[in-house]
Amino acid sequence: MSAAPAQNTIHRWRNAIRVGLLGALAAVLVFGGCGLLKPRPKPPERFEKVSPRKMPRGADDLGGDGLEKALEQSLVYLDRVGDFRPVHINERSVDKDLVRATLVHFLDRLRANRLDARTLAEEFDWYTPKAPPGDEGSPMLVTGYYEPILSARRRPDDRYRYPIYEPPPDLIRVALERFPAVKLDAGGVRSIVGRVEGRLLVPYYSRQEIDGGGALAGTASALAWLENAFDVFVLHVQGSGMLQFDDGLTQRVGYAASNGHPYVSVGKILIEEGVIPREEMSLQSLRRYFADHPERTAELLGRNPSYIFFRWVEEGPVGSLNVLLTPGRSVALDGDIYPKALVGFLEGTLPDPEAAEAGATRPMARWVVHQDSGGAIRGPHRLDLFCGTGPHAEQVAGRLKSPGRFYVVLKKDARPSN
Incomplete structure (x- = not known):
């Protein structure tokens, strides 16, 4: 091919992407209405400031194990992150400097064995999310995730035919906050994901289009292949995993990107259908149901349009902040509401699988660190x-x-620790 046709092809692609992005921006402006260009009302305060007498008094049920390591990983993230978008905790704008000052001060007190009730009350401000209207009980729904270990193959065969894809080359992310004409609410959508079709940017393929319609066949590369569709679903929900290959090697994969579609809970669908009672819903009950009803696998999984793409990772597991996760300490939260990398205190109950009584639980009260995100965590x-x-x-x-x-x-102020 001569140089001139090649240059023309490059220009056509650049123009197509440019026009597509402009079209997407225009659509946001048109369908959002003139309200996007008007001043937004101040969002309501989401948090209640906690007085010293209402602070939690329970000791850390992990006894401090893993806490220092988790805090250090948050500082690693802050050291290398370039664009840290502040969020508001009521009247306080929580930027990178405040998160760092809080972590450094907290870590200093931890290492000096001075995280007593008086220090925590005098040197830190405490906030808790306000309960939803009509619910004055425990306002936080706490769920869990883990890193699965899955049997895999490097090439497909008759048994291993379900791919784990890396990000496809036509996946495009548009950062709306970089467009001055788009006025974004606090906590609102800040980016969209799509692909170029003709001269427009359109939503990326859904799970049904990828798994059922073969939309990525011949375009995206598969890192590995799994034995059943439910294992792929589990990997997508958990966001990372260890793959055991038949050559004896084990390799980790981690979250790389998503198709931008909203997450729809398959468990919630089965609860609404009356198939699994709400009180019996768990990953284990889902696994049993799909094993007993393979004919419904494609239909049910296809009703969740969200799709996750992966990459190889050397160490892990890693979360969305690209730092190592600490079991029992790292948590996923909504990053548009909670400051990334920040420390907090969690109270609740944990399942106790080793107890003789089915469904047994035990109390949980511990320090945790915001180091991950999730499609269902909104x-x-x-x-x-x-x-x-x-x-x-x-x-x-x-x-x-x-x-x-x-x-x-x-931290109550930004003065250095002493």
Whole structure:
């Protein structure tokens, strides 16, 4: 091919993408109405400031194990992140400097064995999300996730025919906050994902289009292949996993990107159908149902349009902040509401799979660190606790769905620790 036709092809692609992005922006402006260009009302305060007498008094049920490591990983994230978008905890704008000052001060007090009730009350401000209207109990729904260990193959065969895809080359992310004409609400959508079709940017393929319609066949590369569609679904929900190959090697995969579609809970669908009672819903009951009803697998999984793409990772598991997760300490929260990397205190209950009584639980009260995100973790009242790797972690994470309380702590001022 001569140089001139090649240059023309490049220009046509650039123009197509440019026009597509402009078209997407125009659509946001048109369908959003003139309200996007008007001043927005101040959003309501989502948090209640906690007085010293209402602070949690329970000791950390992990006895401090893993806490220092988790805090250090948050500082690693802050050291290398470039664009840290502040969020508001009521009147306080929580930027990178305040998160760092809080972590450094907290870590200093931890290492000096001075995290007593007086220090926590005098040197930190405490906030907890306000309960939803009509619910004055425990406002936080606490669930769990884990890192599965899955049998895999490097090439497809008659048994292993379900792919784990890396991000396809036509996947495009548009950062709306970089367009001055788009006025975004606090906590609103800040980016969209799509692909170029003709001269327009359109939504990326859904799960049904990818798995059922073969939309990525011949375009996206598969990192590995799994034995059944439910294992792929589990990997998508958990966001990372360890793959055991038939050559004896084990490799980790981690979250790389999503198709931008909203997450729809398959478990909730089965509850609404009356197939599995709400009180019996768990990852284990889902696994049993799909094993007993393979004819429904494609239909049910296809009703969740969200799709996750993966990458190889050397160490892990890693969360969305690209730092190592600590079992029992790392949590996923909504990053548009809660400051990334910040420390907080969590109260609730944990399943106890080792207890003789079925469905037994035990109290939980511990320091946790915001180091991950999740498609189902939206709003101020959702928290996902990382429970570890392998079968035991699955038993805990798969059954964890209980009310709890979560507290954010912020250093009272930005003066250096002493």
